[in-house]
Amino acid sequence: MPVVTLYFDRLQRLVGKTSKEKIISALPFLGLDIEEQTDQYIRVEYSPNRPDYATDFGIAAGLQGLLGIKKGLVKLDVKRGPYQLKADQSVRKVRPYVTAIIAKNGNLDDETIRQLITLQEDLHFGIGRNRKKSSIGIHDLDKIEFPIRYTTVTKDHRFVPLGSETEGTISDILQNTEAGLQYGKLLENAEAVPIILDAKGNTISFPPIINSALTTVSSSTKNLLVEVTATDKNTAEDTLSVVATTLQNAGFLLTSVQISGAGNTTPSLKTKKMSLGVELANKILGLKLSSSIISTALKKCRLDALPKRNNISCTIPRFRFDILGPMDLIEEVALGYGIENLKPTLPQSSAVGQKNIVTKQLDLLSKIMVGLGFTEALNSSLVSKNIQYGMTNRDSFGFLQVVESKSQEHTILRDMLLPSMLDTLSRNVHEQYPQKLFEIGTIFSADDPIKEEISLCCISAHKDANYSEIKSILQSTLKTGFNIECETKTSTHFCFAKGKTADVIANNSKIGAIGEIDSAIVENFKLRMPVVAFEIKLSGLIFN
């Protein structure tokens, strides 16, 4: 989850009259997890449903509400301006939607710029789905001649990209810049790529890849153009609403851009009305709050709320698109009322709980194994191919593999437990013998589509370990615990030595194998003792 750094001096200035201590203790109740704290700053983790918390402007607004300094909704005040942006039909094929807004007369210090960049990156990653669904460009307005145009160009189009001093073609940028290489695939090899041009024909932006150097924002920039391009119109406006709200909180004055062409329209950024039933809110929270207390709680979460008989009429700012319905409003009520004021209650129940029959049988089995002197081991279901196949001298085919595992130790789903148990012994050769271990675990095989069964593996290593010992353990386990008789029939198995291997037969079917581990495998695992083992499938044997 994303993390934001908050400097106390800035935050205190933004929140208004309150102490540092009050701020620190209130932060978790906004849903922010404290990661690190020093004298100057605090680092908090925020949830992906609140991208407005990517800057201290958003968090300050939240704190003002919770601390009761300012309540209710902050209206977006957007003046109508002469600015125009027209989209050409050609963008429909590549990236159909565009929206924009102007922010004027603001002050950008370095920290504000840094926070805006963080906000932008978070929006790109989250609702922008790594710029695929929506991406943002923030520009120096004074470098741009209106009206501007959202259109497409071929890849020989030239401009100076952000962070560069020389002109390059679109192809150059796609092939030679970091942004081009990272996001170029979003354009899926389109012949014509999206571009924003101003009235003089200057390139402003090449979405969703990179801005132009011409409109670079610095700490001396006073006026901004924010544009968002997207594959979904609603997402474009969602994205814009967060940036616009943040800029207004940062002291900018918002002015609209008239947008037209190819199904695009001027964004309304208007609030949403929603009704919340007082009874429902109380029922879910387990409280008996009056409609006015609920309204106050909602206002502390920076929403507007008007009690009307049994309902509360709520007004939700455009950027709170995480609020989908009444349940989301009820969470706001809980936050505004104070989670610390909710006293836990223990609901009575006449229900009698019980473990699953499989769990019960496995518990019993585990107790028997322990009683027989075996200690329980636990291994991963995802194992390494080398241990599962290479070290046991087995052909590797037909195994179930996961895609792009981050660890070589966890790449395939095990089809038996024994190899991991041998590996366990090999990592414990320095420990006192005898070593007697068992594991109960899930094994996997390709079926329709995948079969999961539970298996028991039992292994014994010491200087006198022998076949009779382990066969006796096997028979005693099944007989004592489950009244199952089993027999052993001469057989062969890649793990066990020739002439010392048998199939385990119960109820006339093969349930596993038993034997003395083959000396070549003992050698592979660098074990210094004779090892005997058995592995049997429990599914269908002691439960269904």
Added chain:
Amino acid sequence: MSQVLHPIEKKIINALKETEKLNIEELEQKTDLSSDQVRRGIEWLKLKGLADVIESQETKHKLSSAGDEVLKSGLPERKLVNLLKEGPKSFDEAKQSLSESDFHAAIANAKRNDWIQIEKDDSTTKISLKVQDPPLSAEEKVLQEINQGTFDQNALYHDKNQHEKLVGYFRLKKLGIIEEIVKKSKTISLTEKAKDIDTSEKGLAEIDVEAAIPATFVARAHPLKEVINEIREIFTSLGFTEVLGNFTQPSFWNFDALFTPQDHPAREMQDTFYIKDFVANKVASLAQIKQVSKSHKLGWRYNWNIEEAKKMVLRTHTTCVTIKYLADQKPDEARIFSLGRVFRNEKVSYKHLAEFNQVEGIVVGKDVTLRDLMGLQQEFYRKMGLSKVKFWPTFFPYTEPSLQSMVYNERLGKWVELFGMGIFRPEVTKPLGITKPVLAWGGGIERIAMLKYGLDDVREFYNNNLGWLRTAIQCQ
């Protein structure tokens, strides 16, 4: 003097009374004890001040496999001499007869030994012998002595006239032609005190009841399993019934049914394990698929794709099991729980595992509340022995409202984040025909087990380190 001795100690003392000085092998033979027993016995005797141990070390030399080769065919310089016995040769001729690397070594060493002379005229460089039959060089002498077993390295250090031989010895060692074998040995003898000890039959009947003895380990269930069992007991004692499900699941139940959009970052391969080349044939009932698809279209505004929902994943939470149970059974009232392995495509570290255990509790009922959820939580922790609990708001994609619980850990002296909880979103429950509020909470079990066993590295649970498995003790 009376001293209580272990039978092993007595045997050793008796052997040393017969022969004053013995090494370990000799003691093994005389006492008929195993090497381990002899070593242990000597340690005990040493601690009691009854035996002296003098450690010594002896260095022996032998030819390496390269050395055996050299012994047969001669050092490069000797090969060169043998060649020159036929008459003077040019550089090129010599190079052809010897290998390239041998040639350079041969020229350098033969010159140093003053065996050859090199004359240049206009076109070629001629090598000829200075002495018709050069005597053995220092290296060759060392080689022979080592081969015959008469080599004495110490003698070389003490005799100035042997300096050249010493240099030759080091040269051969550097070339890997000879190897050193260091053999350590221990000579054991009795101290004066020990000589007076009575080791007669009468003495043998007594044992040292105060001596340290080897540990006996009890067989036991895995420490993590003990915590898992405890959690199961608590859930059943609170009236919850266990449901189980597969580790491999169609994306439909792991994600789609929980209102996770198909382009959500959590569904990417960097976070979730997809099973290569396997898709589910049937993921859910037609009605369930239809309703879930509709909910996604409405809530997330995109075209939901059944093929994505068919992809098989290793479950990332146990919620896929509980939601399927609720969707199939549609209970008006229920207390269920699900516990088991879940998977994340994470880099394994002291904090994170790719595979771990999760538990999840579910309460369905027409009158259940968020405060009830908090109360159940508090009761669960109380039964686990964790008494200081508080709640903070948080976000989960499929619950609303959502909370997280913080539990105070005495050992760490701080609040630790444990289970998350919430009420299932209507976008999750409605399409699946679940009409009553569903309280859900859960989280990773290893985190709690780490607190219980005082571990700082979660990997310890799966290392199967026998030393730990045999002795782990719960501390909280």
